[in-house]
Amino acid sequence: MKRQGASSERKRARIPSGKAGAANGFLMEVCVDSVESAVNAERGGADRIELCSGLSEGGTTPSMGVLQVVKQSVQIPVFVMIRPRGGDFLYSDREIEVMKADIRLAKLYGADGLVFGALTEDGHIDKELCMSLMAICRPLPVTFHRAFDMVHDPMAALETLLTLGFERVLTSGCDSSALEGLPLIKRLIEQEVV
Template sequence: MADGFLMEVCVDSVESAVNAERGGAGRIELCAGLIEGGTTPSVGLLQVVKQCVRVPVFVMIRPRGGDFLYSDREVDVMKADARLAKLHGADGLVFGALTEDGRIDTELCMALLAVCRPLPVTFHRAFDMVHDPMVALETLISLGFERVLTSGCDSSALEGLPLIKRLAEQVSTPHIHPLVCCSPRAEMLPTAQSSQPMSEET
């Protein structure tokens, strides 16, 4: 943690997780398939990462790359993966699901949240594909997500800072924390931190 900000780092290997912790990460988001935006990691990877780092490890639950519309069978896979991640030491879980018209899939999210609890849950960058981010944020708050990952519905957090600031201002309760998706380039962090009042970034 630096200057009051908790830094979460997305990794896809044991070595990357160890290096992230050494570099100051306060939390790990563990994925596979980063080139696809992150998919569910193996149980073996989770087990070894948990043995090697002390910071919390949040596990991505995403059965494939591509869009965030899931079939019933894919939902079954996501539920099974969430149960396995909990069983093998995940400190939190990360997922997201949308409807065809770009809204939060509340029915699917409620079903997955029931499986994920009592662990904290982050809604991932599917948020950046929603039709109306302000409405979507209220939906996530009502569903009980603890965090939402976003770059302000833009190509980078710096480009999306105006929306990120609006989202942060809309959060009038401590029930959800927007996580700002930032470039790993250190020189970009002061701008992101000074431009919005959030306490976490990834």
């Protein structure tokens, strides 16, 4: 992780959606938590930004003020994390209401895409909640975030996400880093392509 003052930037591996604009089919998305980091990411060649807060907690929803100024400061797409708190990916009814409100606000303030994830207690994708949140997100593209790395069965989870209409999945291959999780990432990509 590269630290710059109080902010940080992380490069993350993503399963390509087949819609990438880069010649090799991959885009470089950089996770940032400040305006300065967003500007630096764009200068450094990032194709897209994932805007978060609370990176030490795995990423939480950023303030709408940060989103507004980031959108004024960069030309590349900005995808916004929707996660009311760190910790697990099981959400209470009140947290779900916060997520819905945050999605509406992120769209209002110019988000180019949204990033979220929700699981059930037994480690499966929370289909009902994901469908409910995706309905509010549309027509923006939606990425399922690193909650994916906590699922019980990654191959089945990917099928579920594709069926639900997620365009992207953020994963480290269910390991501590994308490099260590590369074997699973390759299997997931092959499954999506087939």
